[in-house]
Amino acid sequence: xxxxxxxxxxxxxxxxxxxxxxxxxxxxxxxxxxxxxxxxxxxxxxxxxxxxxxxxxxxxxxxxxxxxxxxxxxxxxxxxxxxxxxxxxxxxxxxxxxxxxxxxxxxxxxxxxxxxxxxxxxxxxxxxxxxxxxxxxxxxxxxxxxxxxxxxxxxxxxxxxxxxxxxxxxxxxxxxxxxxxxxxxxxxxxxxxxxxxxxxxxxxxxxxxxxxxxxxxxxxxxxxxxxxxxxxxxxxxxxxxxxxxxxxxxxxxxxxxxxxxxxxxxxxxxxxxxxxxxxxxxxxxxxxxxxxxxxxxxxxxxxxxxxxxxxxx
Amino acid sequence: xxxxxxxxxxxxxxxxxxxxxxxxxxxxxxxxxxxxxxxxxxxxxxxxxxxxxxxxxxxxxxxxxxxxxxxxxxxxxxxxxxxxxxxxxxxxxxxxxxxxxxxxxxxxxxxxxxxxxxxxxxxxxxxxxxxxxxxxxxxxxxxxxxxxxxxxxxxxxxxxxxxxxxxxxxxxxxxxxxxxxxxxxxxxxxxxxxxxxxxxxxxxxxxxxxxxxxxxxxxxxxxxxxxxxxxxxxxxxxxxxxxxxxxxxxxxxxxxxxxxxxxxxxxxxxxxxxxxxxxxxxxxxxxxxxxxxxxxxxxxxxxxxxxxxxxxxxxxxxxxxxxxxxxxxxxxxxxxxxxxxxxxxxxxxxxxxxxxxxxxxxxxxxxxxxxxxxxxxxxxxxxxxxxxxxxxxxxxxxxxxxxxxxxxxxxxxxxxxxxxxxxxxxxxxxxxxxxxxxxxxx
Numbered sequence: 164x165x166x167x168x169x170x171x172x173x174x175x176x177x178x179x180x181x182x183x184x185x186x187x188x189x190x191x192x193x194x195x196x197x198x199x200x201x202x203x204x205x206x207x208x209x210x211x212x213x214x215x216x217x218x219x220x221x222x223x224x225x226x227x228x229x230x231x232x233x234x235x236x237x238x239x240x241x242x243x244x245x246x247x248x249x250x251x252x253x254x255x256x257x258x259x260x261x262x263x264x265x266x267x268x269x270x271x272x273x274x275x276x277x278x279x280x281x282x283x284x285x286x287x288x289x290x291x292x293x294x295x296x297x298x299x300x301x302x303x304x305x306x307x308x309x310x311x312x313x314x315x316x317x318x319x320x321x322x323x324x325x326x327x328x329x330x331x332x333x334x335x336x337x338x339x340x341x342x343x344x345x346x347x348x349x350x351x352x353x354x355x356x357x358x359x360x361x362x363x364x365x366x367x368x369x370x371x372x373x374x375x376x377x378x379x380x381x382x383x384x385x386x387x388x389x390x391x392x393x394x395x396x397x398x399x400x401x402x403x404x405x406x407x408x409x410x411x412x413x414x415x416x417x418x419x420x421x422x423x424x425x426x427x428x429x430x431x432x433x434x435x436x437x438x439x440x441x442x443x444x445x446x447x448x449x450x451x452x453x454x455x456x457x458x459x460x461x462x463x464x465x466x467x468x469x470x471x472x473x474x475x476x
Numbered sequence: 477x478x479x480x481x482x483x484x485x486x487x488x489x490x491x492x493x494x495x496x497x498x499x500x501x502x503x504x505x506x507x508x509x510x511x512x513x514x515x516x517x518x519x520x521x522x523x524x525x526x527x528x529x530x531x532x533x534x535x536x537x538x539x540x541x542x543x544x545x546x547x548x549x550x551x552x553x554x555x556x557x558x559x560x561x562x563x564x565x566x567x568x569x570x571x572x573x574x575x576x577x578x579x580x581x582x583x584x585x586x587x588x589x590x591x592x593x594x595x596x597x598x599x600x601x602x603x604x605x606x607x608x609x610x611x612x613x614x615x616x617x618x619x620x621x622x623x624x625x626x627x628x629x630x631x632x633x634x635x636x637x638x639x640x641x642x643x644x645x646x647x648x649x650x651x652x653x654x655x656x657x658x659x660x661x662x663x664x665x666x667x668x669x670x671x672x673x674x675x676x677x678x679x680x681x682x683x684x685x686x687x688x689x690x691x692x693x694x695x696x697x698x699x700x701x702x703x704x705x706x707x708x709x710x711x712x713x714x715x716x717x718x719x720x721x722x723x724x725x726x727x728x729x730x731x732x733x734x735x736x737x738x739x740x741x742x743x744x745x746x747x748x749x750x751x752x753x754x755x756x757x758x759x760x761x762x763x764x765x766x767x768x769x770x771x772x773x774x775x776x777x778x779x780x781x782x783x784x785x786x787x788x789x790x791x792x793x794x795x796x797x798x799x800x801x802x803x804x805x806x807x808x809x810x811x812x813x814x815x816x817x818x819x820x821x822x823x824x825x826x827x828x829x830x831x832x833x834x835x836x837x838x839x840x841x842x843x844x845x846x847x848x849x850x851x852x853x854x855x856x857x858x859x860x861x862x863x864x865x866x867x868x869x870x871x872x873x874x875x876x877x878x879x880x881x882x883x884x885x886x887x888x889x890x891x892x893x894x895x896x897x898x899x900x901x902x903x904x905x906x907x908x909x910x911x912x913x914x915x916x917x918x
Binding site: 445 | 676679732733
């Protein structure tokens, strides 16, 4: 008699009992939350906390080393009645608007040029980035020398060429001073526009241009009806970043003019620094900084709305 | 701060105690009741500006501080930073409650941070008594509600530095005294291609350094002695502004509207201006490099330089020197060690070394240094000796309060003149400045 040993089928044993944490993480909502946690912590620490701290400071009469008391919106009233603040508001708006328009126009032009094939393309692209790479303070110091009323190389050049007969007081004349700081800002911000828009341009398929050319579209028409609509989302994002950065610009003006002469180049950030650090009035400094917030919020909402709209199209 | 003592330190301690206490080993230390100095590991962090006389910083690092470490048995870390960055540093340290133990302040800054500073009345009185007493301006900045909130170190300031030969060329034997003489001389200088160089820009030193004393010399003032009633809009102030406009146009380098504290140094040393209000740094630089800075005749420029006080008006003649004060920060955990160090470094033999290295760039904060032989070394530097006694502080006729600092930081007085020079009616620029002052002092 032969016995065949047949192993009794083993009872099904499930995987080891899952702990509550595992079960929790199998729920996608909880997992997503956990994965987001580091980002939320970083944003909270470096963005939300300073922002909330700034808001709290702005509703007190805090000075350096003195916590202060709650004063409601008194600081905002004071700031609104401050003539220098109003000058700073006007300067900041003019500075941002003019600089952004020029940076966008020139950046786009440069990007289109750099998108063509020519000898030395790589090295030219690398050089274009230089103003953006050099630390702002250093490059601004060089500009300061170039604008120096006595030793200006620009004046010297124009004089030698016979264009001018006297000295141009670049940073001493109130109007010229604002124009000068805007020029430096454009010079510094241009590469950011050019390179980012160039990257955008390179995502546009050449076939679209070829098709348009076959259909008889000229260069301008190809740009207007093919390139521009496809580049618009990138352009809006670049402009958004640039407006925010330009609106909150500090180092450039601080080094070039310190906000002078007679506040002709005073911006939000330089004035906030002057009041918050120079005078120790932290609450008023925070108030001036926060005054930028509603304007920037509107800009962000407006542009994000258009980006979405452009993407839908 | 005391670290754990390991075997090696214990042995060293034991030997040192023997010498310190005059008896044997640990018993000696115990008998003396205190640990020998060099066994302690206290470390003091001291922040100062980067000195306009670099050899003074070198002296501190290479000689004075090593001597101090030896004498006091502590580690002293000196950090020198740009003067413009000190306030940001102080603010961050006070708000965080950690940072350097001692920070050097300029002008009336200690008054801004008064509640966060340690009381140093004991050592300051001791130093003052031993060294002929402090100048009034040092007291005005250093005392808050009856207690010393910093140990005055020195007093710096500006005088008019000018080219002697160019003064002679326009027919003057002595530097102009009255503002009318200044106007006359300035016109001649500008006509000969060497204007007066003066900043009207936003720069912390030279701009208020000229325009505040200029205002006072006409009899103008910010506020009354109560420190509250704004008194700027006066006949005297208006006259000063009315005079400033033609003075600027006829005599000054128009580029001054954008000059910072170093622009006039460069312009003077390059030979483009005949006179400027400045610290002694221009002369000291020309003296250090006699072959680099030459006159148009090829002679060392240093021999063609002299110093004179600012102009005199109906109100008198003044200066705006800046006191340098060491603040012992309230949050410091090394209060005693920091005080010991401040007492030591301000003592006559130690401070004297540093003072000599300045060659007259700064005055002492106490009166004894007026008699120091350093003033006999170089007659060109001698006029700086009298600066503290002609000095007033921003906020005059009131105290150098936080409000006065705000006015100075906002450059309201400087801009009052700048606006007029740029075309605003003098009456309007005075009214504008007065109203801004009212907002600050309200």
